[in-house]
Amino acid sequence: MIDIEIEDQAWSDALQDVEDLVEDAALAALAEIDFGGGAITLLLTDDESVRELNARFRGKDYATNVLSFPAPQNPEGHLGDIALGYGVCAREAAEQGKPLAHHLQHLVAHGVLHLVGYDHETDAEAEQMEGLERVILAGLGVPDPYAAEQGDHD
Incomplete structure (x- = not known):
């Protein structure tokens, strides 16, 4: 079950189908x-x-795009919680020239992967996680979010 709580109306104002986008991702x-x-x-x-x-929870006093809080094992099967801040997400999407809907779905997929144990602390972990994100997003019709970064390194 995916429970979506919208605390900031800016999400719904910017994306009429925000709940569907989040749930699908x-x-x-x-x-x-x-x-x-x-x-x-x-x-x-x-x-x-x-x-x-x-x-x-992380000792870092600044806003970030997405936070993931994995739950300890529990009989209810709750995997954890994900929080996304509108302003940071919208700014990043604009700076990267991406639709907010695509960036949101990327961050949701990223957060879910964190909940189930994926991380990006090492290059190998990041490569594995980014590869999964690419596959997930391609299935949603979202372009590779890392394509611009790869182009910068050529």
């Missing part, structure tokens, strides 16, 4: 890694709320 990520199920709560909020969560 989360389900696509879970399907790609063949994760048998589990509940996820996604919070679409503002930068200040994300900043507070980041400071409280």
Whole structure:
């Protein structure tokens, strides 16, 4: 089950189908890694709320695009929570020349992968995680979010 909570109206104002976009991305990520199920709560909020969560739980006093909070094993099958801040996400999408919908789906897929144990602390981990993100997003019709970065290195 995907539970979506919209705290910041800016998400709905910018994307009429924001709940469908988020749910589709989360389900696509879970399907790609063949994760048998589990509940996820996604919070679409503002930068200040994300900043507070980041400071409280990660000791980093700034807003970020997405935060993932994996849940400990539990009988309810809750995988964890993901929080996304509108301002940072919208700014990044604009700076990168991407539709906000595509960037949002990328960040949701990224967050879901974190919930189930994927990370990007090393180059090998990042390569594996980014590869999964590319496959998930391609299935949603979203272009490779890393294509511009790869082009910069050629």
